[in-house]
Each structure stands twice: as C-alpha cells, then as structure tokens.
Amino acid sequence: MIELKIDGGVAEVVLNAPKKLNSLGEQDLLDLAAALDEAAAAGAKALYLRGEGRAFCAGRDIAGVVPAEDDVADFLGNKVTGVLKKISEFPAPTFAAVQGACLGVGLGLALACDVVYVAESAKIGSPFANLGATLDSGGHWLFTERLGTHRTLDLIYTAEFMSGREAVEQGLFSRWVADDELDEFTRSRVARVAEGAQLAFATSKKLVQDIRDRRIGMWESIADENVAQGELCKSEDYAEGFKAFQEKRKPTFTGK
Structure with missing residues (x-):
C-alpha cells in the first residue's frame, strides 16, 4: 500500500489502501520506512506525504489482531516510533496533506512532519477512550505542547474530534484548506x-528542533542563529541568492 514517486526533487509518499482508510499494519510500516530511506538516499529536496481516498490514515490496521496476544508496546516501540523518527529527521522539508480521519499512528505521522496542511473537514483527535486505551504515537507530548493540558485531556477523555479548521x-x-483544494495547494508549496535554498x-x-527537543532559551538560540547565519553566508547558495536579488531575478539554488 506504500507508493513512492520521485519527480523534480519531490518525493511523494502515498498511503494507498483507501478501503481500510489507509490504516497501517507491521508490514506497511516497514514498507513506509523503506520508502523514506529510498527518498532520502535519492537526495529528495522535499517530501510530500498523503493518503489516498477519503482519509489520511485512520491509525493501526487492527484486522486480525487478537488483544490477548497483541504486544502493543513492541508494535509502537519497534515499528511505529522508528518511522516517526525517520520523518522527523528527514534531511529535507517534509509536508503532509491531511483529509478525513487522522488518528492514532496516522496522527503521529502527520505530527512528525515539518508542515501539515489539513482539509477543513478533517477529523483529528483521540478515539481511544472508546477502546479502553490511550493516545499514542507522540500524541500526548505534542497535544500538550501545542494545545495545553486542559484541551489535551478534554480531547482524550471525551474522544471528540476536532475538524481541520479547529485544529489549525x-x-x-499549519493551515486549513478547502477540502477540494488540499492536494493542489500542498503540491504547489x-x-x-x-526549488528553494536547501x-x-x-x-x-x-x-527549530533544538528549541523543541533541547528546550534551549532565547539567548542560546540567538547564539546558534548567529553561528548558523555566518556559515550560510559562506555558501554558494547565499552568493547566488544575493546576486539574484541585486539582478531582480529568481535565484537558482544548488544546495552548496
């Protein structure tokens, strides 16, 4: 169900099992990890992750799962978490386009991307209260980080969904888009x-990830910015961008 297409520097990864709302089993996650590795090795300059059909990803594929025999900790820790890290650490900007259900593992995939555009009517939240389970795939940390404790626990306790518009x-x-414009809007970005300055x-x-993960303060971040800017200003891309600005033309960046 995992499809990869690389064209013009863009790696498009598609979850293509619309009949099961693109829910993911163990093999699907292994295939997704392999697709991400292939895209990175090919030198993709941007990654576009989307789901085919009426849902982005409804979570784990539980068809055939026997609860009494299911090692959920292994599935999450050794199958899901590695994929989330691959997306988060992908060496180029990552985008997700989310329509319909975005739940469980699917929510984790979206949250791991750099930029997420959502259809106005998307369904986002934590349905696990109805199953006697809890939010996973990084949901607790990211919901609390972005929504606060009260809203996070409200969503978890009630199992109510946010629309895409509400989530944004x-x-x-990042932003919500009319349902029928989501794919075109995301592709254009x-x-x-x-084509930008990689x-x-x-x-x-x-x-940004250092601020999020290392919890560094403003002055340390400014110091890091100063060093980073100094290095970037020695690059060929900077010279090209500066020259293009002076010549009032579009720059051609090479990533060097």
Whole structure:
C-alpha cells in the first residue's frame, strides 16, 4: 500500500489502501520506512506525504489482531516510533496533506512532519477512550505542547474530534484548506520549497528542533542563529541568492 514517486526533487509518499482508510499494519510500516530511506538516499529536496481516498490514515490496521496476544508496546516501540523518527529527521522539508480521519499512528505521522496542511473537514483527535486505551504515537507530548493540558485531556477523555479548521485555529497544524483544494495547494508549496535554498532550510529545521527537543532559551538560540547565519553566508547558495536579488531575478539554488 506504500507508493513512492520521485519527480523534480519531490518525493511523494502515498498511503494507498483507501478501503481500510489507509490504516497501517507491521508490514506497511516497514514498507513506509523503506520508502523514506529510498527518498532520502535519492537526495529528495522535499517530501510530500498523503493518503489516498477519503482519509489520511485512520491509525493501526487492527484486522486480525487478537488483544490477548497483541504486544502493543513492541508494535509502537519497534515499528511505529522508528518511522516517526525517520520523518522527523528527514534531511529535507517534509509536508503532509491531511483529509478525513487522522488518528492514532496516522496522527503521529502527520505530527512528525515539518508542515501539515489539513482539509477543513478533517477529523483529528483521540478515539481511544472508546477502546479502553490511550493516545499514542507522540500524541500526548505534542497535544500538550501545542494545545495545553486542559484541551489535551478534554480531547482524550471525551474522544471528540476536532475538524481541520479547529485544529489549525487551536495551533495544532499549519493551515486549513478547502477540502477540494488540499492536494493542489500542498503540491504547489512542496514544489516551491523543492526549488528553494536547501542549506538554509536544513539549518532552520535544526534550529527549530533544538528549541523543541533541547528546550534551549532565547539567548542560546540567538547564539546558534548567529553561528548558523555566518556559515550560510559562506555558501554558494547565499552568493547566488544575493546576486539574484541585486539582478531582480529568481535565484537558482544548488544546495552548496
């Protein structure tokens, strides 16, 4: 169900099992990890992750799962977490387009991306209260980080969903888009970024992730920015960007 297409520097990864709402089993996650590795090895300049059909990803494929025999900790720790890390650490900007259900593992995939555009009517939240389980795939940390403790526990306790519009307005994702415009909107942004200054993007991605993961303060972040900017200003991309600005033309970046 995992499809990979690389064109014009853009790696498009598609979850293509619409009949099961793109829910993911163990083999699907292994295939997704392999697709991410292949895209990175090919030198993709941007990654576009999407789901085929009416849902982005409804979570884990539980068809055939026997609860009494299921090692959920192994599935999450050794199958899911590695994929989330691959997305988060992908060496180029990553985008997700989310429509319909975005739950469980699917929510984790979206949250691991750098930029997430959502259809206005998307369904986002934690249905696990109805199963006697809890939010996973990084959901607790990211919901609390972006929504606060009260809203996070409200969503978990009630198992109510946010629409795409609500999720964006509450700070969870990048922006919402009309349902029928989501794919075209996302593709246009991904294509633009793939032509952009990759060294600068990678630098900003690291600076932002250091703030998130290392919890560094403003002055340490400013110091890191100063060093990073100094290095970028020695690059061929900077020279090209500066020259293009002076000549009033579009720059051609090479990532050097």
